[in-house]
Amino acid sequence: MTADLPEKEFVEKEVVSPNGERALMKIAERGVYYPKEKLWLREIRKLTESGHQTALITTDYLNEAPAIAGYMFSRWSQENFFKYMMQHYGIDRLIDYEFETMDEPIKVVNPRYRELDSQIRSFNGKLSRKKISYADLVLDGDIEDKKVKDFVKEKAEIREEIDKMENKIVNLKKHRKEAGKHILFTELPENEKYKKKKKETKQFVDTIKMIAYRAETSIVSILRDFVLKHDEARSIACQIFSTDADIEPDDQKQELRIKIHNMSNPLHNRYVKKLCTVLNESETIFPGTNLRLVYDLISI
Numbered sequence: 001m002t003a004d005l006p007e008k009e010f011v012e013k014e015v016v017s018p019n020g021e022r023a024l025m026k027i028a029e030r031g032v033y034y035p036k037e038k039l040w041l042r043e044i045r046k047l048t049e050s051g052h053q054t055a056l057i058t059t060d061y062l063n064e065a066p067a068i069a070g071y072m073f074s075r076w077s078q079e080n081f082f083k084y085m086m087q088h089y090g091i092d093r094l095i096d097y098e099f100e101t102m103d104e105p106i107k108v109v110n111p112r113y114r115e116l117d118s119q120i121r122s123f124n125g126k127l128s129r130k131k132i133s134y135a136d137l138v139l140d141g142d143i144e145d146k147k148v149k150d151f152v153k154e155k156a157e158i159r160e161e162i163d164k165m166e167n168k169i170v171n172l173k174k175h176r177k178e179a180g181k182h183i184l185f186t187e188l189p190e191n192e193k194y195k196k197k198k199k200e201t202k203q204f205v206d207t208i209k210m211i212a213y214r215a216e217t218s219i220v221s222i223l224r225d226f227v228l229k230h231d232e233a234r235s236i237a238c239q240i241f242s243t244d245a246d247i248e249p250d251d252q253k254q255e256l257r258i259k260i261h262n263m264s265n266p267l268h269n270r271y272v273k274k275l276c277t278v279l280n281e282s283e284t285i286f287p288g289t290n291l292r293l294v295y296d297l298i299s300i
Contacts, residue, residue: 003040004053005028005030005045005053007047007051009028009030010024010026010028010045010047011026011027011028012024012027013025013026013027013065013066014066015066015067015069015070016067016070017046017277022034025047025069026046026047026132027044027045027046027047027065027069028044028045028047029044029045029065030042030043030045031043032057034070035202036051039061040096041057041058041161042057042058042060042061042068042149043056043057043063044058044065044069044072045054045057045067046069046256051182056068056069056072056233058072060122069173085209085213087181088238089209089211089212089213091206091209094197095201095205096198096201096202098197098198098201099195099196099197099200100195100196100197100200101195102185102193102194102195102196104185105184105185105186106184106185107182107183107184107185108182108183108184108185108188109181109182110179110180110181110182111185111188111192113176113179113180113181113182114180115178116172116175120169120172120173121170123165123168123169123172123265124132124169126165127162127165127166127169130158130161130162130171131162132167134155134158134159134162137151137155137158159294192261204229212241216234216237216238216241219237219240219275220233220237222275222278222279223236223237223271223275226271226274227271236263236268236271238262239263239264239268240260240263240272240275241264243260243261244261245258245259245261246258246259246261246298247259249284249291249293251291254290254291254292255292255293255294256286256289256291256292256293256294257294257295257296258280258293258294258296259296259297259298260272260276260295260296260297261298262297262298269297272297273297275295276295276296276297279293279295280294280295282294
């Protein structure tokens with residue numbers, strides 16, 4: 001990336017992400033020419049509040065800069081999402097250790113190809129060292145018959161080894177080509193066949209985690225209406241999820257009371273109280289029952 005652009009080149013524009021979210025960004029655009037490739041590209045930059053300039057290079061000449069920025073920066077948001085899910089929801093962790101046999105018509109690397117390829121790399125390394133030895137072997141000092149004969153003999157021996165290695169590599173490459181890099185899984189030798197992790201359980205649990213994240217995000221959206229520092233909303237929501245709570249069904253009142261224990265400080269307690277009020281106003285019925293969810297904050 002070249003030097004920072006002057007701030008006067010940045011214009012505040014509305015950027016719409018693929019999921020429909022709208023945000024204002026300060027964007028600037030310039031053309032970048034690569035003389036070696038004889039290619040013009042578009043450089044679009046975003047100016048952050050801290051003054052940092054984030055740049056992206058693209059060959060998209062059709063879409064407007066805000067549209068391209070929306071796609072690109074939303075991709076970065078997805079990366080942040082997966083980072084958050086791994087840190088707080090363990091979405092990358094194993095759920096169980098069950099395996100199942102593979103009967104799908106998929107292609108895998110041929111073990112024979114892998115073995116031959118490894119041998120070729122090994123011989124190539126040895127051949128390179130032999131060629132260096134051959135090149136470094138020179139006749140120094142006085143030219144005497146015995147010295148010349150020894151030199152020629154040693155040179156010939158190394159040359160013979162080099163020829164043998166080169167022929168060996170040629171034959172190995174021929175066998176590697178005949179073996180083929182990929183074969184069907186069903187064609188693998190029995191001792192090479194393996195089992196795959198069962199994915200149904202993990203997919204089910206990951207779906208629950210995604211639903212939990214959506215619920216957390218909805219709570220964050222509510223909290224931001226009355227939290228003084230918007231950046232604190234996510235941490236408060238995380239604290240709510242990690243705090244003890246009492247669940248008390250009341251069939252007579254047709255209520256399922258969720259009594260959340262106190263937060264880490266009185267200010268957060270006030271935020272949670274307001275959150276409970278908003279959630280109670282929704283009059284949500286717990287799925288599969290006729291019990292209305294009622295949230296409250298209690299002292300320990």
